[in-house]
Amino acid sequence: MEESYELIIRNGDVVLPGEVRKLDIGVKDGRIAALGEALHGSPATTIIDAAGQYVLPGMIDMHVHFNEPAFGHWEGFRSGSASLAAGGCTCYADMPLNGNPPTVNIEALRLKTEAAAGNSAVDYVLWGGLVPGNLEDLEELAAAGVTGFKAFISNPGGEGEGRFREVDDDTLYQGMVRIAAIGGILALHAESEEMTSALGAAALREGRSSARDFAASRPPEAELEAVARALLYSERTGCRLHFVHISTSAALELIHEAKQRGLDVTSETCPHYLILNEDSMEELGPLAKCAPPRGAGTPVACGGCGPGGSDCF
Numbered sequence: 001m002e003e004s005y006e007l008i009i010r011n012g013d014v015v016l017p018g019e020v021r022k023l024d025i026g027v028k029d030g031r032i033a034a035l036g037e038a039l040h041g042s043p044a045t046t047i048i049d050a051a052g053q054y055v056l057p058g059m060i061d062m063h064v065h066f067n068e069p070a071f072g073h074w075e076g077f078r079s080g081s082a083s084l085a086a087g088g089c090t091c092y093a094d095m096p097l098n099g100n101p102p103t104v105n106i107e108a109l110r111l112k113t114e115a116a117a118g119n120s121a122v123d124y125v126l127w128g129g130l131v132p133g134n135l136e137d138l139e140e141l142a143a144a145g146v147t148g149f150k151a152f153i154s155n156p157g158g159e160g161e162g163r164f165r166e167v168d169d170d171t172l173y174q175g176m177v178r179i180a181a182i183g184g185i186l187a188l189h190a191e192s193e194e195m196t197s198a199l200g201a202a203a204l205r206e207g208r209s210s211a212r213d214f215a216a217s218r219p220p221e222a223e224l225e226a227v228a229r230a231l232l233y234s235e236r237t238g239c240r241l242h243f244v245h246i247s248t249s250a251a252l253e254l255i256h257e258a259k260q261r262g263l264d265v266t267s268e269t270c271p272h273y274l275i276l277n278e279d280s281m282e283e284l285g286p287l288a289k290c291a292p293p294r295g296a297g298t299p300v301a302c303g304g305c306g307p308g309g310s311d312c313f
Contacts, residue, residue, distance in 0.1 A: 004028060005041040012050030015057075025055065058090025058122075062147075063187075063244060063268065068115035070100035081120040090122050093147050096129035097156055097164035104129040104164070105137040109144055130175040130186065131165045138175065142182045148242075149179055153226045154191035154291065166193055172230070176239035185240040190226035190251075191218060191292055211281045215293045220248045223292050227251045231258045234265060243267040247292040 007027040014023040014035065026034035026041070041047070061084060067074040077094075084092055094116070096103035103112050103126060112126055128146035130138065138149065152166040167175065179186050199217040203209065227243060231254060234241040246252055246267045255267050272290070281288040 005033065005039065005045050007046045007048065008039050008041050009048045009050050009055055010039075012053050012055035014055045020054070059088050061089050061092040063095065064092045065095050065098050067098040069111045071098060072115070074098070077116045077119040077124075078121075081122050081124070085121040091124060092122065093125045093127055096127045096146075096150055097152075097158075101162050102129055102131070102164040103127065103141075103146070104131050104134045106140050106144060109141060109146065127187065129164060130167060130171065130179070132168060132171045135171065135174055135178060138178050138184075139182055142184055148185040148187055149175070150187045150189075150244075151175065152189040153230070154189060154193045154196055154222070156189070169229075173233050173237065176233050176237040176241075180237050180239040185242055187242045187244050188226075188230055189245070189291075190223055190230055190243055192222040192225045195219075195222045195225065196291075211285075211288070212278060214289065215278060215281065218291055218293050220250060223248055223251050224254065227254050231255070231263065231265065234258070234263055235261075240264045241266075245270050245273070245292065247273045 005026040005028050009025040009027075011022060012025070013020050014025065023035050023037060024039040025032055026036070026039045028034075064080065064084070065075075066072075066077050066080045068076045072078075081092070094112075096112075099108075099112055099115070101108040101111065103109050109126065109128065116124060116126075125145070125147040127148055127150045128138070128141035130149045130151040141149075151172065152164070153172070155166050156164050158164060176186060196218050199219070200214075203213050203217050223246070227246075230241060230243070233239070235258070241264070243251070243255060243265070244267075246255070246269050252267065255265055258265050276288070281293070
């Protein structure tokens with residue numbers, strides 16, 4: 001009896017958890033239903049010949065910045081998700097800070113959800129935000145389905161009263177207490193605002209505004225101090241913690257040591273922290289300005305977050 005697969009991908013080199021095998025993939029009702037050799041379908045089955053091609057699960061990008069509502073002209077759900085699909089991503093998690101309003105309460109989440117509805121080429125989930133003044137909103141956001149919460153220890157930039165704001169120590173600690181209580185996770189941009197704002201203001205007063213001056217205003221110590229502080233809070237509260245775009249090996253060592261002590265903590269970095277340097281930042285100009293500005297002790301370039309928001313400012 002012929003199977004009712006709507007799609008069979010034939011002869012591909014299928015990437016499995018522990019090996020690569022030449023297999024057919026049968027898709028039924030939009031889901032993978034079978035892996036096997038010489039699968040047979042019906043006359044209505046669509047066949048794709050993947051001979052000589054690797055076939056692997058779609059990537060999941062847990063850190064994207066689409067700018068809706070209000071700033072979709074930077075990049076919105078329709079164009080951004082299409083780009084992800086073209087690059088092999090089948091699901092993403094949109095960060096809460098670039099839209100206006102940012103996703104820090106249930107009404108803002110509703111507006112974000114409406115902006116996404118019918119406009120995404122692939123599956124998605126949404127992050128909520130932790131900011132001063134929204135501790136009472138966290139449980140409701142979690143119940144509504146946000147995948148986790150994002151916070152900044154340093155100033156995330158942007159303009160206006162409605163912009164996403166960095167957390168003070170009390171908000172960070174109390175937020176982690178509440179996020180732990182609901183079994184959530186906090187994603188954190190870890191740079192010391194006290195340190196970076198003081199160094200940045202001093203540079204401006206002295207007329208120092210070059211790319212290298214910017215990098216010097218956000219030294220590795222700013223990341224190390226913020227990471228150490230957040231790890232202490234995580235240890236005290238039991239909050240699951242994820243550090244975004246870690247840029248120094250010393251910070252990774254702190255995180256690794258914490259994991260060895262049993263903390264539920266993870267981290268990520270970015271390609272620009274691995275391959276670009278201070279010279280690249282000077283050559284590319286404002287396009288390369290990012291925070292943190294260094295990888296492995298060297299400032300690096302970034303240009304992917306859109307004007308005036310997210311991790312670039």
